[in-house]
Amino acid sequence: MSNLNPVSSKLAPPVRWLTLAAGWVMLAYALALTLEILGRKLFNTSFKGIDELGGFVLAIGATIGASYAVAQRSHTRVDVFLVRFSRPTQRLLNTLAAVCFAAFAVFAAWRGVSVLMETIEFGSTATNLEQPLWIPQLGWVLGLLMLALIASAFAVHAVWLLLNKRPELNVWYGPFSAREELAAELAELKARGTARPD
Numbered sequence: 609m610s611n612l613n614p615v616s617s618k619l620a621p622p623v624r625w626l627t628l629a630a631g632w633v634m635l636a637y638a639l640a641l642t643l644e645i646l647g648r649k650l651f652n653t654s655f656k657g658i659d660e661l662g663g664f665v666l667a668i669g670a671t672i673g674a675s676y677a678v679a680q681r682s683h684t685r686v687d688v689f690l691v692r693f694s695r696p697t698q699r700l701l702n703t704l705a706a707v708c709f710a711a712f713a714v715f716a717a718w719r720g721v722s723v724l725m726e727t728i729e730f731g732s733t734a735t736n737l738e739q740p741l742w743i744p745q746l747g748w749v750l751g752l753l754m755l756a757l758i759a760s761a762f763a764v765h766a767v768w769l770l771l772n773k774r775p776e777l778n779v780w781y782g783p784f785s786a787r788e789e790l791a792a793e794l795a796e797l798k799a800r801g802t803a804r805p806d
């Protein structure tokens with residue numbers, strides 16, 4: 609039995625690149641915000657709309673980051689009671705968790721699209737930047753749609769595994785065990801070349 613989820617292996621790489629791009633954008637915003645603070649304190653000048661821009665960057669980055677966390681199985685789950693149940697019950701609960709998260713993600717994407725359509729209908733603009741508000745909202749909605757797509761793909765896969773009584777379900781859709789987390793950390797350190805030799 610492979611520890612590599614086939615759905616995750618296909619979806620994670622492109623989302624990883626988007627996450628890295630979002631990280632660079634956040635870094636650029638942090639530098640701009642630093643210059644804004646220095647400019648206000650030292651030169652009594654300010655960048656127009658820097659606070660609004662931060663809200664846009666945060667909203668878009670959050671949806672992309674959440675998508676990557678789903679693809680990497682990195683969202684926090686409390687497993688205090690889960691590990692005490694039998695394997696079949698764990699499979700059922702892990703599938704239920706995947707389906708519930710997918711339902712939430714689809715609902716969030718649906719509401720996001722509704723907000724975007726209302727913004728376009730009323731021609732709303734940003735307060736300080738005075739640009740059409742649909743432009744940053746489009747990035748936010750695309751992030752929500754990506755989250756819904758990934759979560760739905762995982763939910764469908766989990767249901768298929770459950771119906772076929774496949775033991776991989778708990779490995780691919782259950783929370784990480786302490787041993788798995790340790791192994792992942794050691795593998796990452798080794799990949800970076802910072803692991804201590806045995």
